[in-house]
Amino acid sequence: MRSRLLNVPLPRLHRFRGQAIIIGSESLASRAPGRNAARDTGLDPAAARLLHRDTHPKGRPMADSTHALDQHALLFQPYRLAGQTLKNRLAALPLFTGYAYTDGHVSPLLLEHYWRLAGSGAGLVVVGNVAVAPDGVTAPNNLRLDKDEFVPGLARLARVLRDAGAVSCAQLNHAGRFARTEAPLMPAPMDATHLAFDMTSLKAFMESFPLEERFGLTWMVMRKAASWQAGMSREQRQDVIRAFAQAAARAVAAGFDMVELHGATGYLLTQFLSAYTNRPATGGSLPLAKRAAFPLDVFRAVRSAVPPGYPVGFRLLVREWTPDGVDLPEALEFAALLEQEGAAYVSASAGTYNSIFNPAIRRLTARPGYLRQECAALKARVGLPVVTAGKILTPPLAERILQAGEADLIGLGRPLLADPDWLRKAQTGAKVNACIDCYACLRRIVRDQGLNCVRRPPKEQKRVDLEYALQGRQTYKTLIVLASAEDAGRLRELWSGRVPARVHDAATVLFLHPEGGDVALAQARDDLRRWCQEQWRDHGLEPERLRFEDRTLRGAADDLVLREAEAGNFGVVLLCRQEGEAWRERVLLRRDRITGLLGENPGQGRVLVPFDFSPASLLVLRYVSRAWPGDLTFLHVLENGPREAEKQWREAKELTGLDEDTPLAVVARRRGPAQDLLDEVVRGGFDAVVMGRRGQGGLRRLLLGSVSAAVLRGLTKQTLILVA
Ligand SMILES: Cc1cc2nc3c(=O)[nH]c(=O)nc-3n(C[C@H](O)[C@H](O)[C@H](O)COP(=O)(O)O)c2cc1C
Ligand code: SF4
Incomplete structure (x- = not known):
C-alpha cells in the first residue's frame, strides 16, 4: 500500500516509498528462509537477519591468504570430549553478559549473542555464569536456573547453539560473597582486607573507572564488605549443594550437552577452596582436603543429579594471585581430586576480582597465552582434557599450544568477543581483530552496562547498547x-x-x-x-x-x-x-518507561511512528519493530536536508534491524512537530501512534514532553503509546 502521506517531492526520497511492510515476528521470519533458529527459538528475526548478514559463517565470503593454518592443523581437528564430538578444538569460554532479563530469563539479546558466538564456528560454547540460586546472582540480569520456569528459555538457548553446530555447555555458579544480595553466603566471615589484598590493587581497580563513578563504586564495595559478617551454616551449605544439583538436572532437561561448575573468578566454590577466604574462626589455616570438601560435595551432588556419563566439567582457578590464595601446586592437587570424582575436563582460569586489576598481575596477564605453563602442568598431572585460556590472540599461537601438547582445547574469551571471525580467519589467514586487553568489557559488567567490546565495529556496539537500553x-x-x-x-x-x-x-x-x-x-x-x-x-x-x-x-x-x-x-x-x-x-502523564492508551481500533490498524533520528526515537523504532502489531508507517518531519535524512534512515534501519527496504515517509515542516503529526494522523487515517516523549516546558509538559502532550490532547480515539 502506498503511503497516503504528503511526501516532499524530492526524487531521492521517493526511493523510501513503495510497499508498506507489516513488521511482526511471523512475517519477518517467513521472509527469512533458512533461518530456522529465528522461527523455532524466539531469536528476534530482525536481529537474526541482521546478524546473518553481518557475521554468520554462511553469510561471509572466505578470503584466501598465504598465512592460513592448513586444514590438517590440530585446531581444526574434531575432538571427543567425554562422549561428545566437537567439530574442532576451539572452545568459546564463558563470559558473563548481563543480557538476561532482570528476572533471570533468557532474552532475545542473549540468544542473539550466543547465536553469533556459535556462528564463529567454535566446537564448544560455554554459556557463562548461570546462577543456581537467587542469592547467588552477580547482577540482577544474571541468567538463572533455580526454578523450572527457566528451563524453556534455556532450552531455546541450547537449541540455538545446537543449530549452529556447537556442543553446548551451561556454566553453573553461585557468586557467594560477590552475590547481589543483602546477606551474601561465604565459607567464613571476611573483612575489608578481602576487598583487595593490598591498596595498590584496590586503587588500580578504582582508577580503571571514570572519576565521577568512583565514589559510588567505593560506597558499593564498602557496603558489600560490611555484609561479610558470617560464614555459612551447615543448612545453608546443604541448600547450595542441592541448588547446584537441581540446576544441573534442569540444564539436562533444557538440552545442554554438558555442564561446567564455576570454580574460578573468586565465586563461592573458589571461596571455599582458597585459604585466603576460607579461614577457621580459631585462626591458623585449613588443609586443602578440608577446603576442597565443599566444592567436591557440590561436584558429587551434580554428578548424581545428571544421567550416568553426562559430562560435568570444572572451571578451575589455577592461580588466585592473593596471599595464601590458590596457587598452581594446590590447583594441581585439586584437579587430581576432580579426576577421581569423574570430571569431564578442567578449564583453566586465573585471578579473581581481588587480583586482576593489580598492576603487577596486569603485567603478567598482558602476555599472550599467559596460562600456557599452568595448562602444561595440568596436562602433566592429570589425564583429564585441559582447556586453556588467557589471551590466545592469534591462530598460530593456538596451534603452537596444541602442537606442544600444552592443552587439548583452545579457550577464547575476549578474543572471540573482539572478533567472532577468529576461526574463519585462522583458515583464511586474514588478520584477526585482536583483543587489546583494555578490560572495557569487564568494567561494563561491573557497572551493569552489559557486555560489549571496543574492538567491534561502532555500529555493532551501538546496536547492542540500543538493545540493552530497550531491555532495561x-x-x-x-x-x-x-x-x-x-x-x-x-x-x-x-x-x-x-x-x-x-x-x-x-x-x-x-x-x-x-x-x-x-x-x-x-x-x-x-x-x-x-x-x-x-x-x-x-x-x-x-x-x-x-x-x-x-x-x-x-x-x-x-x-x-x-x-x-x-x-x-x-x-x-x-x-x-x-x-x-x-x-x-x-x-500516561505520570508514568515513564512505556505506557499506552488503547484506542478504538487497537488490533489491526495503521500505526504511525514518528521518527526524528534522536537516540530516543531509535529506541521507539527498535521497540515497534519487535513488539507492535499493525501496518507501520515511519514518518519524519523534515528539518535537515533530504540527503541527510536518507543517510540517517539507512543507518537507523541497520541499527534497529528493520528491513533495508522499509520506507520512510517525510513531510515538510509546516505548523510545528505536534500539529504536523496530528495533521498526518487525520489525513492518513491512522489508528495508532507510537512515539518517544519529547520536549520540555510547563508542569504537564515536564512530565510528558511538549510534543507528546500536544499529541495526547489532539488524539481522541486513536491508540497512543509513549516510549521513554
Ligand atoms: C567480561 C568478562 C566476563 C567474564 N565472565 C566469566 C564467567 O562468567 N565465567 C568464567 O568462568 N569466566 C569468566 N571470565 C573469564 C574468562 O572466561 C577468561 O578466563 C578470561 O577472560 C581470560 O581469557 P581470555 O583472554 O581468552 O579472555 C570473564 C572475563 C571477562 C573479561
Ligand atoms: S573490550 Fe577490550 S579487553 Fe574486552 S574484549 Fe574488547 S578489546 Fe578485549
Missing part, C-alpha cells in the same frame, strides 16, 4: 489494566490481531473491580480468561507467562495502577481510552 525498560513485562467489560473487548481485539506473548514475553491482565462488584465485568473477565487460555494453547505459548489479577478499587485508580506497575516492575503498561475517565490519561 523491561519491555517483556506488560501490565494491561481493564476496568470495564468494554475494556476486555478491546484487549481481545488487540490480541486477535496478534497474540503478543512472543516466547519471552510475560503479560499480566489486571482487573479493577468497583467496590460491590460489577456483574458485566466479572463475566467479561471469565470469558477473556477462557479465550486467552485457548489462544495461548493454540500458539504453543507458555501459559505461566500470562497471569490474571484482580483488585478492588479503593481510592484513586491511577495511584493503584502506578503502585502495581512499580511493585511488579512492569516495563509496559497499557490501558484503554475511555471518555470521562481522566485517571487513565493521568497514568
Whole structure:
C-alpha cells in the first residue's frame, strides 16, 4: 500500500516509498528462509537477519591468504570430549553478559549473542555464569536456573547453539560473597582486607573507572564488605549443594550437552577452596582436603543429579594471585581430586576480582597465552582434557599450544568477543581483530552496562547498547489494566490481531473491580480468561507467562495502577481510552518507561511512528519493530536536508534491524512537530501512534514532553503509546 502521506517531492526520497511492510515476528521470519533458529527459538528475526548478514559463517565470503593454518592443523581437528564430538578444538569460554532479563530469563539479546558466538564456528560454547540460586546472582540480569520456569528459555538457548553446530555447555555458579544480595553466603566471615589484598590493587581497580563513578563504586564495595559478617551454616551449605544439583538436572532437561561448575573468578566454590577466604574462626589455616570438601560435595551432588556419563566439567582457578590464595601446586592437587570424582575436563582460569586489576598481575596477564605453563602442568598431572585460556590472540599461537601438547582445547574469551571471525580467519589467514586487553568489557559488567567490546565495529556496539537500553525498560513485562467489560473487548481485539506473548514475553491482565462488584465485568473477565487460555494453547505459548489479577478499587485508580506497575516492575503498561475517565490519561502523564492508551481500533490498524533520528526515537523504532502489531508507517518531519535524512534512515534501519527496504515517509515542516503529526494522523487515517516523549516546558509538559502532550490532547480515539 502506498503511503497516503504528503511526501516532499524530492526524487531521492521517493526511493523510501513503495510497499508498506507489516513488521511482526511471523512475517519477518517467513521472509527469512533458512533461518530456522529465528522461527523455532524466539531469536528476534530482525536481529537474526541482521546478524546473518553481518557475521554468520554462511553469510561471509572466505578470503584466501598465504598465512592460513592448513586444514590438517590440530585446531581444526574434531575432538571427543567425554562422549561428545566437537567439530574442532576451539572452545568459546564463558563470559558473563548481563543480557538476561532482570528476572533471570533468557532474552532475545542473549540468544542473539550466543547465536553469533556459535556462528564463529567454535566446537564448544560455554554459556557463562548461570546462577543456581537467587542469592547467588552477580547482577540482577544474571541468567538463572533455580526454578523450572527457566528451563524453556534455556532450552531455546541450547537449541540455538545446537543449530549452529556447537556442543553446548551451561556454566553453573553461585557468586557467594560477590552475590547481589543483602546477606551474601561465604565459607567464613571476611573483612575489608578481602576487598583487595593490598591498596595498590584496590586503587588500580578504582582508577580503571571514570572519576565521577568512583565514589559510588567505593560506597558499593564498602557496603558489600560490611555484609561479610558470617560464614555459612551447615543448612545453608546443604541448600547450595542441592541448588547446584537441581540446576544441573534442569540444564539436562533444557538440552545442554554438558555442564561446567564455576570454580574460578573468586565465586563461592573458589571461596571455599582458597585459604585466603576460607579461614577457621580459631585462626591458623585449613588443609586443602578440608577446603576442597565443599566444592567436591557440590561436584558429587551434580554428578548424581545428571544421567550416568553426562559430562560435568570444572572451571578451575589455577592461580588466585592473593596471599595464601590458590596457587598452581594446590590447583594441581585439586584437579587430581576432580579426576577421581569423574570430571569431564578442567578449564583453566586465573585471578579473581581481588587480583586482576593489580598492576603487577596486569603485567603478567598482558602476555599472550599467559596460562600456557599452568595448562602444561595440568596436562602433566592429570589425564583429564585441559582447556586453556588467557589471551590466545592469534591462530598460530593456538596451534603452537596444541602442537606442544600444552592443552587439548583452545579457550577464547575476549578474543572471540573482539572478533567472532577468529576461526574463519585462522583458515583464511586474514588478520584477526585482536583483543587489546583494555578490560572495557569487564568494567561494563561491573557497572551493569552489559557486555560489549571496543574492538567491534561502532555500529555493532551501538546496536547492542540500543538493545540493552530497550531491555532495561523491561519491555517483556506488560501490565494491561481493564476496568470495564468494554475494556476486555478491546484487549481481545488487540490480541486477535496478534497474540503478543512472543516466547519471552510475560503479560499480566489486571482487573479493577468497583467496590460491590460489577456483574458485566466479572463475566467479561471469565470469558477473556477462557479465550486467552485457548489462544495461548493454540500458539504453543507458555501459559505461566500470562497471569490474571484482580483488585478492588479503593481510592484513586491511577495511584493503584502506578503502585502495581512499580511493585511488579512492569516495563509496559497499557490501558484503554475511555471518555470521562481522566485517571487513565493521568497514568500516561505520570508514568515513564512505556505506557499506552488503547484506542478504538487497537488490533489491526495503521500505526504511525514518528521518527526524528534522536537516540530516543531509535529506541521507539527498535521497540515497534519487535513488539507492535499493525501496518507501520515511519514518518519524519523534515528539518535537515533530504540527503541527510536518507543517510540517517539507512543507518537507523541497520541499527534497529528493520528491513533495508522499509520506507520512510517525510513531510515538510509546516505548523510545528505536534500539529504536523496530528495533521498526518487525520489525513492518513491512522489508528495508532507510537512515539518517544519529547520536549520540555510547563508542569504537564515536564512530565510528558511538549510534543507528546500536544499529541495526547489532539488524539481522541486513536491508540497512543509513549516510549521513554
Ligand atoms: C567480561 C568478562 C566476563 C567474564 N565472565 C566469566 C564467567 O562468567 N565465567 C568464567 O568462568 N569466566 C569468566 N571470565 C573469564 C574468562 O572466561 C577468561 O578466563 C578470561 O577472560 C581470560 O581469557 P581470555 O583472554 O581468552 O579472555 C570473564 C572475563 C571477562 C573479561
Ligand atoms: S573490550 Fe577490550 S579487553 Fe574486552 S574484549 Fe574488547 S578489546 Fe578485549
